[in-house]
Amino acid sequence: MTHDVAKISPFAPTELADLPVIEGVRFAACEAGIRYKNRDDLMVAVVDPGTTVAGVLTQSKTCSAPVLWCRQSLEGGKARILVVNSGNANAFTGKKGREAVEATAEFAMKATGCGRDEVYLASTGVIGEPLEAGKFRHLLDGLVTSAKADAWPRAARAIMTTDTYPKLATRKARIGNVEVSINGFCKGAGMIAPDMATMLCFLFTDAAVSAQALQQIMSSGAATSFNCMTIDGDTSTSDTCLIFATGAAAKRGQKPVDEVGDPALAEFTAAVHDLLKELAIMVAKDGEGLSKFVTLVIEGAESDAAARRIGLSVANSPLVKTAIAGEDPNWGRVVMAVGKSGEAADRDNLSIWFGSRAVAEKGERAASYDEPTIAAYMKSREIDIRVDVGVGGPGRATIWTCDLTQDYFAINADYRS
Amino acid sequence: MTHDVAKISPFAPTELADLPVIEGVRFAACEAGIRYKNRDDLMVAVVDPGTTVAGVLTQSKTCSAPVLWCRQSLEGGKARILVVNSGNANAFTGKKGREAVEATAEFAMKATGCGRDEVYLASTGVIGEPLEAGKFRHLLDGLVTSAKADAWPRAARAIMTTDTYPKLATRKARIGNVEVSINGFCKGAGMIAPDMATMLCFLFTDAAVSAQALQQIMSSGAATSFNCMTIDGDTSTSDTCLIFATGAAAKRGQKPVDEVGDPALAEFTAAVHDLLKELAIMVAKDGEGLSKFVTLVIEGAESDAAARRIGLSVANSPLVKTAIAGEDPNWGRVVMAVGKSGEAADRDNLSIWFGSRAVAEKGERAASYDEPTIAAYMKSREIDIRVDVGVGGPGRATIWTCDLTQDYFAINADYRS
Known part of the structure; x- marks a missing residue:
């Protein structure tokens, strides 16, 4: 899966965006040896209790086991941990695929002491090869305890497959008079088409916003960002785009917003949409083999x-x-x-x-x-x-x-x- | 438009199908200098009075001027002449395109002494460049008078664009106790997708069959042949597939068939469908740059x-x-x-x-x-x-x-x- 031909995209940024720390979010990554050599291929994001979550997932009729898992967890709207591996998509792996998801979730729950529906999983890479969860489940405890608030670039790199550069972006917005941050990173370079692009995208914010309101912001944002971007018209079985809101800004006086479409969310919504668009363009600019x-x-x-x-x-x-x-x-x-x-x-x-x-x-x-x-x-x-x-x-x-x-x-x- | 890279398809037949003469059909081709050099790029098929015709045309919303012309002529169900040029598709050429079609049709009518709606036109090649009908209208008289019954290979070659070989096929079928022949040839190698493939296809038969019955046979046949074949998913603005039935077999005792779905047409229908399928496969086997x-x-x-x-x-x-x-x-x-x-x-x-x-x-x-x-x-x-x-x-x-x-x-x- 190393490609002699894989030149760096001519659109690769000369320097990565500098993402601020977001209270309530920490990352860790390591080399689990799933497929790649000498690079991180396992990433966890740990979020504080009380974090809300929303997201959009692939429309594929043959979606992966982790996508089915996330679809179920999203119904609860709460999150504590996200586990992502690259190198193997755990897609079209049948019963073994479900077992790998169950085993990974089990260990993630133990590592954080959270419930089943607070775990989110994503896998990207080859389809149809069984994913050996045994390769990394023993690593989860260590990752959770060593997670750091400023590890954005490392987290973004760990989820890459054929990407030639990590994709990170950040925005600020006010909710009421309180400024909140929204950071995001994503991966994707081929098998990219709407509904969604072949793509993993994770956004994190310290805003205090309900899962329902977040969902509306994400669904409308995906429609004009990732769903308006295409590389080859092929749709992945694993596309996952999630936003996690820790609510830490409430400590700084942000009044939590529950209602879908509350006017207080106007600037925040625009910032999230703008961030999604920036990330979508970064994906198109890393299209496999592109010159323009x-x-x-x-x-x-x-x-x-x-x-x-x-x-x-x-x-x-x-x-x-x-x-x-x-x-x-x-x-x-x-x-x-x-x-x-x-x-x-x-x-x-x-x-x-x-x-x-x-x-x-x-x-x-x-x-x-x-x-x-x-x-x-x-x-x-x-x-x-x-x-x-x-x-x-x-x-x-x-x-x-x-x-x-x-x-x-x-x-x-x-x-x- | 010559491509150093255009190798002959590995699936090119070692010899061309030998097509029998069909009473009432004659062909001629010549070099009109539309775009290519040193090859025929203008072809006419002259069919006897009384010939019925049916066909399927591209579903493109930006179809070419000749396609619009054929759509109108098909309403009458009668034919005397088909004029095809290669090198220029006369598509997206606006008013000039319509004028080129009118001028060509005018001269075709004069050359054969037929009515407007007995003329069929097709153009294939570059889109968006005005087609100068003046380049070939003076040639039509000579082509019509010199047309020959056995010029199938020359006609098939004249309509090629990026094709690496001419595509011809033939079938026999009985209607009642009378054997009829069906010959066909087509072109297409890129911008090939269903509805229809980027493709020109012309079938000729001596059967005596009404235009309505022919239409049903062609529509159902296209559904399981050209519309089940794709090269690159792109749909041409110029796809045209026509069948001309001279009715000459009536002189040998074939009872003319008027009714759509008449059981007497079963073997004939199967033969036309089989011929369409063979031609569709020939197109897929000449896909641009293919190796498999x-x-x-x-x-x-x-x-x-x-x-x-x-x-x-x-x-x-x-x-x-x-x-x-x-x-x-x-x-x-x-x-x-x-x-x-x-x-x-x-x-x-x-x-x-x-x-x-x-x-x-x-x-x-x-x-x-x-x-x-x-x-x-x-x-x-x-x-x-x-x-x-x-x-x-x-x-x-x-x-x-x-x-x-x-x-x-x-x-x-x-x-x-």
């Missing part, structure tokens, strides 16, 4: 949902993606991908811009089209494509994706060996 | 339609396709792609076979799984994958596809230059 990052804006569609479906049809088109990789301004393929989406579009009223320049207007090549100018633009590292689908509707969506290069093949043609 | 041909059988789904959607989800998955290219028996990705289809599947009752060998049974790795044996199988040129999705339904579908290799990129990264 692409932002696609769809306008004039019948509805936002229609615009999103059109955008994903374009973003997932192998022909659009290979043309971008080849720096070929082949806008005809964009038209093709709009057409195949099934959503209303008026061929004779459709317009397309590459960067700030129109390439197609009212259904044909723009009068101002100048091939050398557009060709020069295609050499940019970040490509913006805007499409007005021409039916005069209010629908709009922004989709983030990357190009599809020969390196994607090199990485994926023999992932398991 | 893949037959996917989905069983145990809720319905045939569900099985087809699951099969296409697997066949279009970049991760499944790259694993096959890499000869990696990564059946976990098959599970992923089943799961993302949205159709009912029981993770814990799902089974997968590669060739004759089980790789997964009842939701986990098969007890008999032997990596070296399966790895050796993956080196085959033709790969069969069977999936029982485990919900015990009667739904079944067969899907044909190919792997996705680095050559697909090389071919598509700079198609226009």
